Amino acid sequence: MTTDAMISIRNVTKAYERGRQKVAVLHEPGLTLDVPRGDFVALMGPSGSGKTTLLNLIGGLDSPTSGEVSVGGQRIDTMSGGALAKWRSQNVGFVFQFYNLMPVLSAERNVELPLLLTNLSSAERRKRVAIALEVVGLGDRARHKPGELSGGQQQRVAIARAIVSDPSLLVCDEPTGDLDRHTADEILGLLQTLNRDHGKTIVMVTHDQLAANYARHTLHLDKGELAEQPVAA
DSSP: OOTTEEEEEEEEEEEEEETTEEEEEEEEEEEEEEEETTOEEEEEOOTTSSHHHHHHHHTTSSOOSEEEEEETTEEGGGOOHHHHHHHHHHHEEEEESSOOOOTTSOHHHHHHGGGGGSOOOHHHHHHHHHHHHHHTTOGGGTTOOGGGSOHHHHHHHHHHHHHTTOOSEEEEESTTTTSOHHHHHHHHHHHHHHHHHHOOEEEEEOSOHHHHTTSSEEEEEETTEEEEOOOOO
């Protein structure tokens, strides 16, 4: 693993079993990839190309069939389930197409959820929540429930929840797929700011070339194989 790489993947394959059939998603001889610390990479490719599978491996939501996955200098493919869950809570923020907010909770309570797994005091949790909501431009909507917010505002709450524990890595799966163009551009601009001004490494799956243009580099997957490596800025 190179010293400046946030993500280092070596010869990774992934196959799933469907009954008696084994379905390969990331194929032999395996995918190899380095993502530099502080990069913003868009991951593109046709449906079924392995984009979400790769994203899940990077975020520690899944394990490879073979090969090595290192993030922030740690081999996450060898971690136990409990260790991996703890690692995710401390190092990765997740942003999805559908915001996955708790409808009965206010924005600030939704953002606070990841911190309930920590030993932080309630005062420190409130402080971090307030900062995260200010970063995404929703400091004045802290008491609003998701049903009282627009789609774009709900995604901003989801991003605040992703960054509230100050992770070094954000993994985003079609974060603007449910938004209109104007709102999508606002969310992508926010991700750019988190990358540029707050040093977050971001890997984003998208089908939208306009969305990919906000990233520093674009990676293409085709039939489980890497078609283009990112180049240094």
